Amino acid sequence: MADAVGVRPAAIKAVPVRHPGRWVAAIVVLAIAVYVLYTIGAAIGNDRTVLGPHTGWLVVQRFLFNGLIFRGILVTLELTVLAMAVGIILGAILAVMRLSANPVMSWVSWLYIWFFRGTPVLVQIFFWFNINLVVKSIDIGIPFTSLWLHGDTNKLIPPFMAALLGLGLNEAAYMAEIVRAGIISVEHGQTEAAQALGMDRVLVMRRIVLPQAMRVIIRDLRRSRIADRREHLVRGDDVDPDGRPVLHRATLRPRLHPAATAHTVAAIPADALYLPCTATPGGGAGRAGRARQRTPLR
Amino acid sequence: MVKAEAVQKNFGRLEVLRGIDLEVKPRDVMCMIGPSGSGKSTFLRCINHLEKIDAGRLSVDGELVGYRQRGDRIYELRDAEVCKKRAEIGMVFQHFNLFPHLTALENLVEAPIRVKKESRAVASERARRLLDRVGLAEKVDAYPRQLSGGQQQRVAIARALAMQPKLMLFDEPTSALDPELVGEVLDVMRALAEDGPFSRRCSRAPTLPSPASGGGKSGASGP
Ligand SMILES: Nc1ncnc2c1ncn2[C@@H]1O[C@H](COP(=O)(O)OP(=O)(O)OP(=O)(O)O)[C@@H](O)[C@H]1O
Ligand SMILES: [Mg+2]
Numbered sequence: 186m187a188d189a190v191g192v193r194p195a196a197i198k199a200v201p202v203r204h205p206g207r208w209v210a211a212i213v214v215l216a217i218a219v220y221v222l223y224t225i226g227a228a229i230g231n232d233r234t235v236l237g238p239h240t241g242w243l244v245v246q247r248f249l250f251n252g253l254i255f256r257g258i259l260v261t262l263e264l265t266v267l268a269m270a271v272g273i274i275l276g277a278i279l280a281v282m283r284l285s286a287n288p289v290m291s292w293v294s295w296l297y298i299w300f301f302r303g304t305p306v307l308v309q310i311f312f313w314f315n316i317n318l319v320v321k322s323i324d325i326g327i328p329f330t331s332l333w334l335h336g337d338t339n340k341l342i343p344p345f346m347a348a349l350l351g352l353g354l355n356e357a358a359y360m361a362e363i364v365r366a367g368i369i370s371v372e373h374g375q376t377e378a379a380q381a382l383g384m385d386r387v388l389v390m391r392r393i394v395l396p397q398a399m400r401v402i403i404r405d406l407r408r409s410r411i412a413d414r415r416e417h418l419v420r421g422d423d424v425d426p427d428g429r430p431v432l433h434r435a436t437l438r439p440r441l442h443p444a445a446t447a448h449t450v451a452a453i454p455a456d457a458l459y460l461p462c463t464a465t466p467g468g469g470a471g472r473a474g475r476a477r478q479r480t481p482l483r
Numbered sequence: 484m485v486k487a488e489a490v491q492k493n494f495g496r497l498e499v500l501r502g503i504d505l506e507v508k509p510r511d512v513m514c515m516i517g518p519s520g521s522g523k524s525t526f527l528r529c530i531n532h533l534e535k536i537d538a539g540r541l542s543v544d545g546e547l548v549g550y551r552q553r554g555d556r557i558y559e560l561r562d563a564e565v566c567k568k569r570a571e572i573g574m575v576f577q578h579f580n581l582f583p584h585l586t587a588l589e590n591l592v593e594a595p596i597r598v599k600k601e602s603r604a605v606a607s608e609r610a611r612r613l614l615d616r617v618g619l620a621e622k623v624d625a626y627p628r629q630l631s632g633g634q635q636q637r638v639a640i641a642r643a644l645a646m647q648p649k650l651m652l653f654d655e656p657t658s659a660l661d662p663e664l665v666g667e668v669l670d671v672m673r674a675l676a677e678d679g680p681f682s683r684r685c686s687r688a689p690t691l692p693s694p695a696s697g698g699g700k701s702g703a704s705g706p
Contacts (some may be wrong), residue, residue, distance in 0.1 A: 374576065377533060
């Protein structure tokens with residue numbers, strides 16, 4: 186050891202460890218993939234196979250490239266983006282309200298989340314769709330003057346708006362929980378250190394807590410999105426290949442028009458759509474995300 | 484600078500501070516030593532109103548902490564006023580509590596820019612000088628997780644100093660550090676105590692590891 190002082194040791198040249206397990210795994214996975222693809226291909230080619238009658242592959246084939254389906258995709262995309270925007274903005278506000286020191290704010294937010302998470306989103310969409318049964322018109326104005334705005338609910342809330350309201354308001358409730366979980370995940374010492382520097386509540390939240398909460402929020406968001414896009418799809422496709430609302434058809438006349446077919450037709454473009462959206466690995470978690478996760482898990 | 488008279492603090496039924504009296508004069512350095520759980524941290528947190536005291540009087544620079552006295556009535560301060568008072572008191576924590584999403588420099592300039600509304604140029608200039616002073620000139624752009632414990636704590640001290648506080652509170656700044664890293668932090672604190680930072684009236688109330696829990700560390704009484 187002592188005689189090595191001042192002498193630079195030679196770089197290590199070693200034979201790397203072999204990993205035969207990786208090759209075995211690759212071959213097994215490849216075999217399974219080939220088998221699955223072959224089975225599906227055979228099923229599509231011959232509608233009398235086991236898969237055939239259940240999925241209605243021939244019907245799928247007939248309607249898959251029908252323009253109506255693509256129109257449905259556009260509506261779905263539009264609805265997804267808009268509902269997400271409503272959900273994120275309203276959800277963040279609800280989360281901050283929920284954690285607020287003001288008991289009224291916190292309680293209102295709790296009630297909202299409880300209600301919108303507790304009832305099925307389909308029911309909520311139905312409610313907005315049929316709001317005209319309950320409320321005929323919405324009137325906003327100043328009492329005892331003639332300054333009033335009048336709106337017929339059927340005109341104010343067309344089907345697209347009903348779907349957007351239903352999905353957006355519902356999503357906000359889930360979003361609020363995700364944002365809240367993110368905020369809570371930030372160590373309390375961070376808040377304390379920021380307060381000790383003289384930052385007020387808003388600054389602490391905006392500059393210190395939220396940027397760190399973003400990591401957890403984005404992670405949870407990605408998870409929830411997967412389930413979400415399927416929902417949008419069935420509801421967002423407002424018209425089925427026969428020109429009737431999918432919602433109507435899938436829920437009210439399941440026997441006349443097997444819902445399974447409509448779902449399969451819809452699910453194919455949906456999968457093509459949401460895979461690229463959800464499968465982007467790592468990234469997107471902002472600076473803190475980039476700063477932390479570097480070494481792969483072993 | 485700091486004056487406590489019969490200060491009491493309870494957490495539910497647990498009496499943590501039972502009638503604390505003490506006075507710290509400008510440029511004084513005061514250490515509090517006590518066994519774990521005896522309330523050292525709690526007392527320091529009361530001084531910048533991270534905790535509310537239940538009875539007694541606690542004042543910094545002649546003004547009550549968290550309250551304002553008019554005649555013989557006492558009014559609670561608004562949030563904004565509490566924040567303003569806190570901005571004049573620096574605090575260093577046992578677990579550093581650096582902001583992990585910001586670099587060392589950004590940790591230092593955040594509060595001066597957002598709270599004291601300093602220009603970025605002025606704040607950065609002072610931050611660089613402070614980092615240089617605690618021996619971390621070349622770590623300006625490092626994130627906290629890229630620094631050793633001792634380096635993190637030195638950044639944390641610099642972050643507190645960047646607000647040009649008139650009073651510094653150190654809560655066991657070395658107890659989370661490996662023994663060989665304690666020295667570098669204590670050196671920084673000693674230097675601060677000797678030639679003061681930028682304010683003439685700097686007093687410090689470091690709490691050092693208690694003999695009961697700190698083992699060999701308690702001998703290094705520092706500044
Ligand atoms: N937020 C809190 N709620 C309830 N009890 C608390 C809270 N913070 C501290 N305590 C209790 O108050 C007592 C004093 O705690 P404190 O952290 O001030 O001790 P300490 O002297 O700093 O100890 P250490 O040397 O271990 O840091 C402890 O018994 C602790 O359990
Ligand atoms: Mg303590």
